[in-house]
Amino acid sequence: RQVLALSGGVGGAKLALGLTQHLGATELTVVANTADDFEHLGLSICPDLDTVMYTLAELSNKEQGWGIEGESWSCMSALAELNGPTWFRLGDRDIATHLQRSQLLRDGVSLTETTGQLNSALGVSYTLLPMSDDPVRTFVQTAQGELPFQQYFVGEQCAPEVTGFYFQGIEQARPQPDWMQLLAASQLAAIIICPSNPFVSVDPMLRLCGVREAMRQSKAPVIAVSPIVGGSAIKGPAAKMFTELGLGCSAIAVAEFYGDLLDGFVIDNIDVEQQAAIEALGIPCLVTNTVMKTLEDRALLAQQTLAF
Numbered sequence: 138r139q140v141l142a143l144s145g146g147v148g149g150a151k152l153a154l155g156l157t158q159h160l161g162a163t164e165l166t167v168v169a170n171t172a173d174d175f176e177h178l179g180l181s182i183c184p185d186l187d188t189v190m191y192t193l194a195e196l197s198n199k200e201q202g203w204g205i206e207g208e209s210w211s212c213m214s215a216l217a218e219l220n221g222p223t224w225f226r227l228g229d230r231d232i233a234t235h236l237q238r239s240q241l242l243r244d245g246v247s248l249t250e251t252t253g254q255l256n257s258a259l260g261v262s263y264t265l266l267p268m269s270d271d272p273v274r275t276f277v278q279t280a281q282g283e284l285p286f287q288q289y290f291v292g293e294q295c296a297p298e299v300t301g302f303y304f305q306g307i308e309q310a311r312p313q314p315d316w317m318q319l320l321a322a323s324q325l326a327a328i329i330i331c332p333s334n335p336f337v338s339v340d341p342m343l344r345l346c347g348v349r350e351a352m353r354q355s356k357a358p359v360i361a362v363s364p365i366v367g368g369s370a371i372k373g374p375a376a377k378m379f380t381e382l383g384l385g386c387s388a389i390a391v392a393e394f395y396g397d398l399l400d401g402f403v404i405d406n407i408d409v410e411q412q413a414a415i416e417a418l419g420i421p422c423l424v425t426n427t428v429m430k431t432l433e434d435r436a437l438l439a440q441q442t443l444a445f
């Protein structure tokens with residue numbers, strides 16, 4: 138039995154950790170978005186890969202959602218004294234991750250292999266794959282013009298009104314091959330779309346050449362967990378984006394966004410009155426608690442999603 142989880146940052150990583158409570162190291166593969174990646178201070182930074190890695194390694198900073206718990210910030214302080222850029226905060230231990238990854242990439246090691254080496258070193262036994270070894274970069278189109286993703290997200294704190302997205306490199310990028318192989322494998326039992334941002338975390342993965350088709354043709358059911366609960370997002374700008382794009386902000390809007398890709402959809406108890414409308418779209422719905430505060434919440438949601 139094999140389970141595949143597609144994940145962005147925080148929300149996806151939480152469900153991935155829940156899945157590890159039920160699946161052995163050889164049974165779970167997590168594919169993470171790399172369209173948030175960027176080069177900063179000469180370093181290759183992969184926020185979603187690192188959020189999943191630190192979460193599975195139980196090193197993550199839970200309040201912040203990104204980075205490492207108990208970080209020190211000596212390098213950032215020194216950088217500030219030198220009038221260097223401090224808008225994107227890099228902790229001392231986190232910098233070691235970026236230094237090692239950047240060096241491996243410069244040596245010609247693929248992002249897949251690099252990610253594998255970093256995860257093994259931190260004791261993560263599950264397979265974590267980048268969605269592609271080729272660069273894809275999200276640009277957020279806003280009323281104030283087009284912004285590189287991290288400039289929109291961290292620099293502007295998601296304030297500018299969103300009108301659309303552009304994924305630079307998406308046409309040329311090849312989806313990670315082990316991921317494509319798994320989609321075609323007969324042992325694949327489920328494809329879980331984690332409760333991550335549909336526009337900027339999941340859509341880049343789905344837009345890679347051949348991915349939607351391979352997911353549709355897979356014998357495994359595609360099950361998404363709604364990142365929108367009670368009309369808002371647990372974390373991040375998903376709710377704001379749904380509203381600004383005029384799509385309405387609800388679990389139904391998420392189901393419509395994924396459309397015919399879904400064989401099942403998991404929504405929160407608070408959204409139970411949307412169940413009938415989603416099922417009318419031909420998508421069976423599981424209604425449960427999807428707000429993951431504790432490890433028990435994560436494990437229970439993972440178990441119910443697997444059973445569904």
Ligand code: FO1
Nearest residue numbers: 146173183184187203204224225226227291
């Ligand atoms: N998010 C912030 O809001 N502020 C930061 O200073 C910041 C630094 C940072 C450093 C490394 C890393 O892997 C992630 C970091 N993030 C930061 C989070 C990240 O940029 C976003 O959460 C994701 O790209 C969205 O999924």
Ligand code: CA
Nearest residue numbers: 352353355357
């Ligand atoms: Ca299918």
